[in-house]
Amino acid sequence: MVSRKGTEGENDTGTLGKLMVLLDLVTHAERPLRFTDILAQAGQPRGTLHRQLGHLVEEGLLELDGEGRYSPGLRLLDLAARSWAKNEFRLIAEPHLRALQAMSGETVHLGVLRGTSIIYLDKVEGQQSVRMYSQIGNASPVYCTGVGKAALSVLPEASVAALAAAIPFQRFTENTLASAESLLAELASIRTEGCAFDREEHEQGIRCVAAPIWTPDRSLVGGVSITGPAYRLTMERLTEWAEPVREAAGSIMEGMRVRLGPRR
Amino acid sequence: MVSRKGTEGENDTGTLGKLMVLLDLVTHAERPLRFTDILAQAGQPRGTLHRQLGHLVEEGLLELDGEGRYSPGLRLLDLAARSWAKNEFRLIAEPHLRALQAMSGETVHLGVLRGTSIIYLDKVEGQQSVRMYSQIGNASPVYCTGVGKAALSVLPEASVAALAAAIPFQRFTENTLASAESLLAELASIRTEGCAFDREEHEQGIRCVAAPIWTPDRSLVGGVSITGPAYRLTMERLTEWAEPVREAAGSIMEGMRVRLGPRR
DNA sequence: AATTGAGTTCCAAATAATGGAACTACGGGA
DNA sequence: TCCCGTAGTTCCATTATTTGGAACTCAATT
Structure with missing residues (x-):
């Protein structure tokens, strides 16, 4: 590593x-x-x-x-259990994640950027009470996850370029963005849309729609997403959910502004 | 050394x-x-x-x-996510925890002794898909949890005495065993029964039945339990479940013997 | 018995941590 | 505006810890 x-x-x-x-x-x-x-x-x-x-x-x-x-x-x-339980960002986001889950019926993730990885901070899923801890704390590549691409989209050009250069690209599926160029190109469209899609780029048969979350000074950058199987999450459905996801991200940022102070 | x-x-x-x-x-x-x-x-x-x-x-x-x-x-x-995902003891126990959950419909815990605390390694609950991470990794006192008392019951007298002397007893409910003497007394009956009960000793309205899990050399000592609200978990019901819980503990130990080698 | 591999212990030399004190930054209050 | 107090940061000679080569133990193998 x-x-x-x-x-x-x-x-x-x-x-x-x-x-x-x-x-x-x-x-x-x-x-x-x-x-x-x-x-x-x-x-x-x-x-x-x-x-x-x-x-x-x-x-x-x-x-x-x-x-x-x-x-x-x-x-x-x-140590981790304690730090998770009191993580302010997670606590602020939690109700909004639940709301998104209730609205969509699909799995909702909260993640933050750390180096060239996304670390998942929380996960809310429906009744299928499978493993929950499973995802939390896990690090996934930025370039092939919705949350990752959303997070990158709000970083200044220079930072993105530096990060992109440091990413060890790897092709997971046929849709994976496996180069800095293709990643940078997609970021442009994500910036205009305000949300990112994962079109089976990390795992075959899994799609997601994500919106970025950031602090003014970019000291914290991450995102929230709805994830699920491609047969339920058609691209039309994902597009429908883009707005609620963006709104949730907005509410979370508003919550941070209030709770953490407007400075950063 | x-x-x-x-x-x-x-x-x-x-x-x-x-x-x-x-x-x-x-x-x-x-x-x-x-x-x-x-x-x-x-x-x-x-x-x-x-x-x-x-x-x-x-x-x-x-x-x-x-x-x-x-x-x-x-x-x-x-770090924690990775260590949890590959913890051998947890992996061995997982199917048995699920089976107990399916049988009882209540929440099942797996915990290990660490100093004078029980650290929960896993938790399987029913449909009420509330927080799952919430409990995992958390440290609870030995003397007022089913898993804790079960674990102590398989330690040699000397070790228990030493531990008991080091416990900062604290009364959580009117049933809490708040002294070394009462704890040691109860351990005797737990040894003959092969299982421990938590009769609302840690939290008002919460009961549980637990069975100990240990390695021959006691380098790993813990337990498995079924926990739930007192109105559903009558003492009769708990007594009914004692046997399945003991069996699950036995199966987990058998699994450890096979996977980890018979030595320890 | 000799050999090999794995793990442990030892201790002078190298390196990093220590902590007192001086310094900067900020925020009132006069 | 100036002054003072508090919070946080930096500096560096002294001190304590870490380092790492080598010798050692133990067990399994030949």
Whole structure:
């Protein structure tokens, strides 16, 4: 993975930075990693790595099982649960997400831009009470999600260009915008429309309509979307829902203005 | 020997330890904290604290808004989402939780013991698709939750005694077991029954029945429970469900034996 | 018994954290 | 407008922690 730090350089300096690299390694891995696995990827001397892992385990950020395999620790859940519960942006948006869900009957997402990814902050779905946590906290690429493209559309040209250059494009479906050029072109139309569509660009058979949410200084940029299967979400239906989605985004921004102060 | 943090003393030593104290401070706070608020509680010199917070912000573990207030960062969600998705214990338990939910129609929880708290790892509820993330990751006291008491019941006497001595008992309802003695007494009966009840001990009007889950070496101790409102979950009903809950716990342990190896 | 691989421990040297103090920015009140 | 107090930031010599090479233990393999 490249640095998640927007426009800046590498970051594995500082004690914390190095530890975070390890945390990332373990949380990104498919399965629990053994000491040697981590050693191979971390580029740290054995002794150093051993102590670093020891500290992470001691703090509950990692867990070391009986077979010497490292996996993410429970402390992460604990910290995340608390930060999610009190996230102001999410709290402000929640009623509007529910309203959109009730109106459409489909799944509604709230996401924010972070580097070249969208992180989902909340998800409201109908009765099909499947996994809910599943999506929250997950990072998805900006260039092939409705929320991602909507978010980019409100950034200044320069920032978009810088981000686009840093995106590791990858084709998920035949509709995926797999280059900086095609992405930039689409952003233009999104700006005039005020909303973005995902036409099965990330996952075959899944469409969505999204509207951007931003603070005046762009310190927070994200969006809200309605997502669902292509057979129910025809393009006509999506177009119909564009207005309610834009309105929800507007209401959320209004809520932020009131609650967070007009400055940013 | 790298020490575990079970029953031991303070831990704000080491660079990471000090940073974790700050993370805890911010995630536990009701509202975003200003520099001065943290300064008052952290007991660090101004310069030091300032740099520490800077590092946490840089890594996305904290966020600093335009008004100079610190709140938990998105990186926490990202890390937690990944660790939750691949948690082996949770994955093994999931189908059994669903089965219990389908059988009872009530909410089913999976939790593990961590220090003197129970951390909920999963939650499956019926159609009332309210907040789901809400509970997952949350820490609740051992002594007044079904899962907590069940978990304690399979620990060796010595460990329970040590834990009980460390619990800051607090009375939540008139039924709360608010002393080490009453807790230890109840554990005896839980051991013979093989399941624990929460008779409105944590929250007025909420009852539950839970069964313990443990590994042979007790490195992982937790439980599974069915929870619901007292008017639906009469004590007779709870008693009826004790057996299925015990069976589910047994199946989960069998699954762990197979998947994680018989050693631990 | 010898060998190999995995994990752990040790300690002088290198590096990062510390914290007191000086500095800046902002916001009243006189 | 000037002055003072509070909040936040920066600086840097001192101090403490991390670093990493190497030696060591342990277990499985040949």
